[in-house]
Amino acid sequence: MDRDGGDEKFAAVLLEAIDKAFASLGESVKEAIYFHLEHNFMIARQDIPDKIDDFSVLIERIFGLGARNLELLIMQNLYEKIRCLYRWEGPRWLVPDLTFKEYVNLMRLSFENAVEKEEKMEFFIYVGEKQEQRT
Secondary structure, eight states, rough: OOOOOHHHHHHHHHHHHHHHHHHHTTTTHHHHHHHHHHHHHOGGGGGGGGGGHHHHHHHHHHHHHHHHHHHHHHHHHHHHHHHHOOOOSSSSOOOOOOOOOHHHHHHHHHHHHHHHTOOOOOOEEEEEEEEEEEE
């Protein structure tokens, strides 16, 4: 799928958030997960942002109940990278129960809206061992 500039940047940031979560399990585990996703389920690493539904289902198949913790870690990493806040417009007593897919889609929309409006937004990309800040 062809991506525009904002979507391409978001995809890179999302993949880095996923990489970091997988790497927390160990570098060899990270590589094994990507290998398993690509060879057994036909989802290459670069295709994950476009197939977030399938990715979430497959992570659950691979990790079972542990998938939720991994998804939470990915969401935390994503938030740390783009520092994009979603403001809940509903009543305070009603806390939204977001799924992993919904959270990623909300972050994608917020990111793309900021790019469209040319608002200044910080996001962080790791280059080798150093962290690079971009706006």
